[in-house]
Amino acid sequence: MAEEAWKVEPSGPLRGDIHVRGSKNAVTKHMVAAMLGEGESTIRNAPEVGDVEITGAMLEALGHTVERTGPDITVSPGAVTEPRVPRAFTGLNRIPILMVGPLLHLTGEAFVPLVGGDPIGRRPVDFHVDALRAMGAEVEVGDTGIAARASRLYGARIDLPYPSVGATETVLMTAVLAEGKTVLRGAAMEPEVVELALFLQRMGAHIELSPDRRIVIEGVDRLKGASTRLAGDRLEAFSYLVAGLITRGEVRVHGCAQDRLVTAITTLARMGARFEITDEWITASAPDGLRPAAVHTDTHPGYMTDWQQPLMVLFTQAEGMSVLHETVFENRLVYVPALKKMGCEIEVFNACLGGPACRFHDSNSVHSAVVRGVSKLTGADVTMPDVRAGFSAVLAASVADGTSTLRGVHHIERGYHRPAEQFASLGLKLETVAV
Numbered sequence: 001m002a003e004e005a006w007k008v009e010p011s012g013p014l015r016g017d018i019h020v021r022g023s024k025n026a027v028t029k030h031m032v033a034a035m036l037g038e039g040e041s042t043i044r045n046a047p048e049v050g051d052v053e054i055t056g057a058m059l060e061a062l063g064h065t066v067e068r069t070g071p072d073i074t075v076s077p078g079a080v081t082e083p084r085v086p087r088a089f090t091g092l093n094r095i096p097i098l099m100v101g102p103l104l105h106l107t108g109e110a111f112v113p114l115v116g117g118d119p120i121g122r123r124p125v126d127f128h129v130d131a132l133r134a135m136g137a138e139v140e141v142g143d144t145g146i147a148a149r150a151s152r153l154y155g156a157r158i159d160l161p162y163p164s165v166g167a168t169e170t171v172l173m174t175a176v177l178a179e180g181k182t183v184l185r186g187a188a189m190e191p192e193v194v195e196l197a198l199f200l201q202r203m204g205a206h207i208e209l210s211p212d213r214r215i216v217i218e219g220v221d222r223l224k225g226a227s228t229r230l231a232g233d234r235l236e237a238f239s240y241l242v243a244g245l246i247t248r249g250e251v252r253v254h255g256c257a258q259d260r261l262v263t264a265i266t267t268l269a270r271m272g273a274r275f276e277i278t279d280e281w282i283t284a285s286a287p288d289g290l291r292p293a294a295v296h297t298d299t300h301p302g303y304m305t306d307w308q309q310p311l312m313v314l315f316t317q318a319e320g321m322s323v324l325h326e327t328v329f330e331n332r333l334v335y336v337p338a339l340k341k342m343g344c345e346i347e348v349f350n351a352c353l354g355g356p357a358c359r360f361h362d363s364n365s366v367h368s369a370v371v372r373g374v375s376k377l378t379g380a381d382v383t384m385p386d387v388r389a390g391f392s393a394v395l396a397a398s399v400a401d402g403t404s405t406l407r408g409v410h411h412i413e414r415g416y417h418r419p420a421e422q423f424a425s426l427g428l429k430l431e432t433v434a435v
Ligand code: EPU
Pocket: 024, 025, 094, 118, 121, 122, 123, 124, 125, 126, 127, 128, 129, 162, 163, 164, 165, 166, 167, 188, 190, 304, 305, 306, 328, 329, 330, 387, 388, 415
């Protein structure tokens, strides 16, 4: 079957308004949480992204009804839940592992195929499995997926070795209906995790967010359906602000509150970007050019790992040497070869450069980069390996001389709301072609 690629031509400064919807990394989790309600749940301001389609199809395969009306998604739990997520969903995204807890509550058993997602590290699920076991599930990790059983789940004391977003969400969605109290330490506190906790609270869950990454959940007997409006996607907002900056244009991003972008805004401002921030929109421009920076990625409220890829391309257009240290995923620089093919001057290292030594200090993981700017970029034929890297390839193509052919468009579409349309509205000369 012919795949789609994007042909991108040099287009000059990108300017215009972008309205971001709710985030890919919140919407899919809300859809899973909705399985637990006795009655329908509505998730508003949902983005049109591939991950929503995949998650909706999984829920339907389990016997639930998923309806989409414009930006609203309504999930109606079925009378009978099928305990097995079909193998056809193997490797498509990270969502199946989050379904184990809810399936155990609904049916006493669960099978989920191996999870996928972007090839950005080993991405094990051991924290999820350990937490489920601590709450009383028998879990078997096989070659094709994870099988679990539990006649009843119980509250437990769980300490996460690293504040994993997914594992925190597994604990939340399992502990809310477990018998007794769960105390989770070392929890992730990313805004998308808090958003999920608030949704579960609306459904009737008893959740306390305590200081020092501690979440206390007291299990209840039942949850009801709920309705919520998702907050704007901070990854998407950041990506489009950078699209304006890198092309010496100016993009005004609506729909993502400033408090979700604090570290990102300060990082860009240190590089010389000028911001105008209102309650409705945020805009950034760099009339005097950009300075280099040293940045390390971190858990919230640090500089998030999904903001790293657009920044890397921006570094190539700043005056001088910049340093990037990735500390969340050990293999998140896999996209650098594609950028180098387009003329980006980036050298990668397995040492911890910029910021404190991280967990990958004694490993061979290539997780630091030194970037020289200003690099002259040239159009190239490249394959985008993952969702965030895909966006950064578009950014590089937008300032390159000559035409670029970008393959693997489905990666971008899995995570960004109507990206071709959005880029075109900013003035990017982008054509979808079959390759
Ligand atoms: N980890 C383990 N064992 C586990 C779980 C995680 O060792 O059982 C490790 C991971 O290998 C990684 C670290 O813990 O080194 C953090 O992983 P985390 O579990 O926090 O990531 P995730 O839940 O798989 C989500 C987002 C990512 C985002 C990260 C960090 C979704 C679907 N994905 O992943 O988003 O980068 O949190 O904020 O919510 C993206 O949108 O492009 C994306 C990759």
